[in-house]
Amino acid sequence: MSIKIENLTHVYMKNTPFEKKALDDISIEINDGEFVALIGHTGSGKSTLIQHLNGLLKPTSGKIIIDGQDILKRGVKLSDVRKKVGLVFQYPEYQLFEETIEKDIAFGPKNLGLKDEEILKRVKRAMEMVGIDYEEYKDKSPFDLSGGQKRRVAIAGVVAMEPKILILDEPTAGLDPKGRDDILSQIKTLHKDYNMTIILVSHSMEDVAKVSDRIIVMNKATCILDGKPKEIFQNIDQLEQVGLAAxxxxxxxxxxxxxxxxxxxxxxxxxxxxxxxxxxxxxxxxxxx
Incomplete structure (x- = not known):
C-alpha cells in the first residue's frame, strides 16, 4: 500500500507563545512494499510525522494520501484508515494488559467485530509472524516474558489487525544486543514474507543499515536526505553536522x-x-x- 505526503506542515500550539513548527512543508512518496527507515535526532520531527499517517495528528496544512485516498477529506473514517496503517509506539510492551498472551493479541481483532474463528486465525498467524509459538505461549502471562519477547507480543497485537502498512517507532529501544537482533530479524521477515510496507523509526544507524531499502533523514522539521543506504552513508559529513553518524x-x-x-x-x-x-x-x- 502506497503513501503520498504533500506539503505537510504541523505547528504545535499555534498562535501561542509556545508555538513550534514540528514539520515544515514535507513531501514524500513511499511505494507499496518498501522498507523505509526514518532517522533523525530527537526533536527532528520523526514521531510527529508518523502520527499523521493514521490520523492521530491532524496537520496544520498539506495532504496525506494512503492507497490513493486523502485521509483528511470530509467523510473519511479514521477507524478504517487505522485498520490499514498499524502503528507500534516506542516501548509498546508497556501497553500490554491482558492476563494471557493470546488474549492480549486478540484484543485488536475483537474490536474489529470479527468472529471468534477469524480472531483465533489472526492470533495464530500474528504469533507465527513474530516468531512466537502459539501452543507454547498462548496461556502464559505477557508479564513473565523477557523484554524482547514482550516487544514481539506487542508487535503481534498490531500485526493481528492485518494492516497493509506497519510503522514502528524505535522498536529496539532499550533491548540488549540479542533482543535487538531478534526484533530486527522478525521485522525483516514480516517485510519479506508478507510484502508489508514498513516504516522503521530509529536512532541506530546499525539497525537501519541491516534492514532498510531506503533511508529518509530528518532535521529541524524537514527531510534533508532520501536515498538507498549506500547513498546516505556516503554523506558522513552532512550526517555529523545534524548530530547523526554513519x-x-x-x-x-x-x-x-x-x-x-x-x-x-x-x-x-x-x-x-x-x-x-x-x-x-x-x-x-x-x-x-
Whole structure:
C-alpha cells in the first residue's frame, strides 16, 4: 500500500507563545512494499510525522494520501484508515494488559467485530509472524516474558489487525544486543514474507543499515536526505553536522581505504565488510604467489 505526503506542515500550539513548527512543508512518496527507515535526532520531527499517517495528528496544512485516498477529506473514517496503517509506539510492551498472551493479541481483532474463528486465525498467524509459538505461549502471562519477547507480543497485537502498512517507532529501544537482533530479524521477515510496507523509526544507524531499502533523514522539521543506504552513508559529513553518524563499520572501512586497503567504499554492515576484507586478503595472497 502506497503513501503520498504533500506539503505537510504541523505547528504545535499555534498562535501561542509556545508555538513550534514540528514539520515544515514535507513531501514524500513511499511505494507499496518498501522498507523505509526514518532517522533523525530527537526533536527532528520523526514521531510527529508518523502520527499523521493514521490520523492521530491532524496537520496544520498539506495532504496525506494512503492507497490513493486523502485521509483528511470530509467523510473519511479514521477507524478504517487505522485498520490499514498499524502503528507500534516506542516501548509498546508497556501497553500490554491482558492476563494471557493470546488474549492480549486478540484484543485488536475483537474490536474489529470479527468472529471468534477469524480472531483465533489472526492470533495464530500474528504469533507465527513474530516468531512466537502459539501452543507454547498462548496461556502464559505477557508479564513473565523477557523484554524482547514482550516487544514481539506487542508487535503481534498490531500485526493481528492485518494492516497493509506497519510503522514502528524505535522498536529496539532499550533491548540488549540479542533482543535487538531478534526484533530486527522478525521485522525483516514480516517485510519479506508478507510484502508489508514498513516504516522503521530509529536512532541506530546499525539497525537501519541491516534492514532498510531506503533511508529518509530528518532535521529541524524537514527531510534533508532520501536515498538507498549506500547513498546516505556516503554523506558522513552532512550526517555529523545534524548530530547523526554513519554505522561504525563505515568509519572502519574509510580508515582501511586511507591505509591502502583496496576495498569497496560503500560498505555499511559487518557482513559486507567481512566479505570485502576476505576478498582483499585472498586477492593479495594470490598476487604474492
Amino acid at each position: 554505522p561504525q563499520i563505515t568509519y572502519l572501512v574509510r580508515e582501511l581505504r586511507a591505509r591502502g586497503f583496496e576495498i569497496e567504499k560503500d560498505i555499511f554492515t559487518v557482513e559486507q565488510a567481512k566479505r570485502a576484507i576476505l576478498k582483499y586478503l585472498d586477492n593479495t595472497k594470490k598476487a604474492s604467489l
